[in-house]
Amino acid sequence: MIEHATHQKIALITGANKGIGRAAAEQLAALGMTVLIGARDPRRGEEAAAALRAAGGNAHQVTLDVTDQATARAAAQQIDERFGHLDVLINNAGITGSGQVSPEDAHDQVPSSVNLDMVRAVFETNVFGVIAVTNAMLPLLRRSPAPRIVNVSSAAGSLTIASDPDGPLTGLPTSAAYTPSKTALNALTVQYANELRKNGFLVNAADPGYVDTEINNHSGYLTVAQGAAALVRLATLGADGPTGGFFSEDGPVPW
Known part of the structure; x- marks a missing residue:
């Protein structure tokens, strides 16, 4: 049964069973949206939706592995039916690369030895997965009167910030995987924004800040709720909102 006699706003968040994605789901649900919890593990997704x-x-679990196009297509069909x-797609799922291949290179992203x-x-997750999920969901987003896409990036992906020898990233290990993936995601965001601008889409990249999550071994100083705020703001932009930008809660982030 299609539940859209009146236009209920529907939001899909990938990787939403924990961390920033889950916090964003909580905030969008509190605003009255129906939230779809995208998760690789259906059990964990359902636990988050039930909570x-x-x-x-109003929350539902959707099985979705962003590295598996078949699950993205199946999720789109499920949402369609x-x-x-x-109305809203938040591409939140992401990995750092630490321990993804072997324990010995868990923290070695130095370009010369990566x-x-x-x-x-x-x-595959941070860039190609965003393309796979976005393209699977575009036909559904085109049916929204105000489609919004938010790609969760990082200040680490800013070439301006990363190349500043006196900037906030000074002293951090160099990265040939995670950091360039977020730079590529920013570039991808601009391309989607340019393509979809004429169709009323607002497509932006969000920098949630340094948030206390598993991805950084809980070394961040922001809560997941604080990190999610930037995502939610971009997901709920009015018609006069920006598109093709990169924003934190403090405003525009340099490319």
């Missing part, structure tokens, strides 16, 4: 429902939100459209298989694995 949101218990808190009064149940809701008939999609494991190419790790670089490929990171790009």
Whole structure:
């Protein structure tokens, strides 16, 4: 049954069973949206959705592995059959590359010695996965009166910040996998924004900041709720909002 007699806003968030994605799901549900929890593990996805429902939100689990196009297509079909459209897509799922290939190269992304298989694995999720999911969901987003796409990036992907010898990233290890993947994601965001601008889409990249999550071994100083705020703001932009930009909660982030 298609549940869109009145236009209920539907939001899909990838990697939403924990961390920033889950916090964004909680905030969008609190705004009255129906939230679809994209997760590779259906059990974990359903646990997160059930917790949101218990808190009064409208949430459902969607099995989605961004590195598997078949699951992206199946998720799109499931959303189509149940809701008939999609209003918000937040491409949140991402990996650092640490331990993705072998334990010994878990923290070695130094360009001159990096494991190419790790670089490929990171790009598979952080870049190619975004293309796969976005393209699977575009037909549903085109049925929305105000489609929004948010790609979760990082200040590490800013060439301006990363190349500043006195900048905030000074002293951090160099990275040939995670950091370039986020730079590529920023470039991809601009290309989608340029293509879809004429169709009323607003497509932006979000920098959530240094958030306390598993991805950085809980070394971040922001809560997941604080990190999710930038995502939610871009997901709920009005018609006069920006597109093709890169933003944190403090405003535009340099490319």
